[in-house]
Amino acid sequence: MSKLQQTGMRCLATFWVFCQSFPAVLGDLPLVVVRSERSWEAARAHCRKHYVDLAVADTEAEYDLLLRETDGESGSLWIGLQNSAPGGWRWVDKHELSYDRWYRESRGPRCGSVDMGLAGDRKLLPRLCEEHHAFVCQGASPPDKVEVGAVGTDFVSLRWDRPAFMESVPHSFNISYTSSSGSSSSFISPSNSTLITSLQPGEQYTLWISTVTETVQSLPACVTVTTHLEAPVGVRIDSIYSCVSVSWADPGWGSHTAQCNISYSSLYGHHSGFILTPPFCSHMTITGLLPQTEYMLNITAVNQSGASSLPVTVFLFTSAPAVTVVAMVLRGLQCVFLGLFFWLLCHFHWKRNYDVERTPVETTEEMFFTPQEV
Numbered sequence: 001m002s003k004l005q006q007t008g009m010r011c012l013a014t015f016w017v018f019c020q021s022f023p024a025v026l027g028d029l030p031l032v033v034v035r036s037e038r039s040w041e042a043a044r045a046h047c048r049k050h051y052v053d054l055a056v057a058d059t060e061a062e063y064d065l066l067l068r069e070t071d072g073e074s075g076s077l078w079i080g081l082q083n084s085a086p087g088g089w090r091w092v093d094k095h096e097l098s099y100d101r102w103y104r105e106s107r108g109p110r111c112g113s114v115d116m117g118l119a120g121d122r123k124l125l126p127r128l129c130e131e132h133h134a135f136v137c138q139g140a141s142p143p144d145k146v147e148v149g150a151v152g153t154d155f156v157s158l159r160w161d162r163p164a165f166m167e168s169v170p171h172s173f174n175i176s177y178t179s180s181s182g183s184s185s186s187f188i189s190p191s192n193s194t195l196i197t198s199l200q201p202g203e204q205y206t207l208w209i210s211t212v213t214e215t216v217q218s219l220p221a222c223v224t225v226t227t228h229l230e231a232p233v234g235v236r237i238d239s240i241y242s243c244v245s246v247s248w249a250d251p252g253w254g255s256h257t258a259q260c261n262i263s264y265s266s267l268y269g270h271h272s273g274f275i276l277t278p279p280f281c282s283h284m285t286i287t288g289l290l291p292q293t294e295y296m297l298n299i300t301a302v303n304q305s306g307a308s309s310l311p312v313t314v315f316l317f318t319s320a321p322a323v324t325v326v327a328m329v330l331r332g333l334q335c336v337f338l339g340l341f342f343w344l345l346c347h348f349h350w351k352r353n354y355d356v357e358r359t360p361v362e363t364t365e366e367m368f369f370t371p372q373e374v
């Protein structure tokens with residue numbers, strides 16, 4: 001599972017806590033109490049006309065939520081529960097009643113209510129369907145299971161399941177998002193997937209998706225996504241024996257203090273590792289590679305805040321060990337000097353950038369260093 005999906009799931013898991021802090025949805029509750037008194041059938045017709053249907057609490061958690069949302073009401077409230085022979089007690093979404101919170105059960109043809117006058121949490125009470133009572137309607141339900149599809153430097157694709165309970169009600173989706181730098185936007189999507197473009201690279205976006213009908217908007221489901229950083233450009237490799245120098249250029253990371261993660265692995269996998277460069281560095285020397293071996297190298301821009309680029313992959317073949325002792329010593333020395341040179345360059349470059357208002361300086365040509373073969 002990628003880091004991105006994990007972030008997305010964490011956000012979904014804290015859905016009630018997190019999404020309700022979105023200011024614009026206050027008041028768009030999933031349940032609506034209508035205080036005018038009607039028969040069960042008339043109440044259902046009213047809910048279907050103005051909301052979605054009579055309230056459904058398929059699980060005990062939803063039943064508890066129903067009690068919380070109707071706390072403070074009085075008398076009996078019709079809910080979307082009915083016992084029509086031969087089926088037994090069923091919700092209007094056709095699911096069977098799967099738990100027992102009856103105050104008193106009845107096997108006859110009755111309709112279900114929650115009676116607010118009863119103490120405790122066993123408030124389900126059967127009543128004759130012709131009686132007139134206030135009722136609880138189900139507002140729009142949020143989309144189920146939001147998934148992040150592809151992520152790029154400036155786009156994110158999302159898909160989600162339509163809420164099962166809303167099949168019979170015409171609906172579309174309101175997608176809104178804000179970025180870590182404060183920009184925000186929203187639009188309506190009639191389908192259950194969308195592609196959001198024109199985003200900024202390396203930014204964290206929080207996206208809210210709520211279901212909208214003609215009259216109501218659901219609470220949102222949300223995910224957070226970090227767009228990719230731009231990948232390093234102009235990657236070049238120079239290899240001398242087991243010592244490899246890598247250089248690249250900044251594609252415009254701007255204020256993102258990108259570091260590069262250079263990971264390498266020999267093609268048969270027995271030798272691998274990675275090096276994390278300091279910020280603003282555009283060179284690195286890798287030593288200790290096996291001679292005459294084909295390696296795969298990935299260069300990925302990373303930012304500790306969680307953004308990363310797609311990897312730039314290069315393949316290289318390290319050369320044979322030197323034949324003579326003199327050549328071996330020379331190559332060894334060259335590698336040591338090269339390493340030292342790049343180390344100094346990076347640290348000088350990094351320090352200077354931090355000193356000068358911590359802004360990255362354009363990579364200039366003279367910093368590219370092409371080692372000569374012995």
Ligand SMILES: *[C@@H]1O[C@H](CO)[C@@H](O)[C@H](O)[C@H]1NC(C)=O
Pocket residue numbers: 160161162191192193
């Ligand atoms: C979501 O949309 C896809 C097509 O875009 C469709 O195949 C799928 O059944 C839809 N899922 C739901 C739950 O509506």
Ligand SMILES: *[C@@H]1O[C@H](CO)[C@@H](O)[C@H](O)[C@H]1NC(C)=O
Pocket residue numbers: 024025174175176186187188217
């Ligand atoms: C989507 O919902 C938000 C929050 O309720 C609202 O501010 C925004 O105007 C809606 N967008 C559209 C296009 O309706």
Ligand SMILES: *[C@@H]1O[C@H](CO)[C@@H](O)[C@H](O)[C@H]1NC(C)=O
Pocket residue numbers: 202255256257258259279303304305
């Ligand atoms: C990551 O990038 C942000 C700018 O988007 C920057 O403020 C932050 O310092 C960077 N973090 C690291 C560890 O480089």
Ligand SMILES: *[C@@H]1O[C@H](CO)[C@@H](O)[C@H](O)[C@H]1NC(C)=O
Pocket residue numbers: 261262263274276302
């Ligand atoms: C660098 O990349 C390697 C291979 O993908 C990964 O195992 C490692 O955790 C990364 N290191 C950092 C600091 O991102």
Ligand SMILES: *[C@@H]1O[C@H](CO)[C@@H](O)[C@H](O)[C@H]1NC(C)=O
Pocket residue numbers: 263264265296297298311313
């Ligand atoms: C380089 O990245 C690719 C995916 O883009 C991955 O399959 C491969 O294992 C990575 N190699 C190394 C050495 O990190």
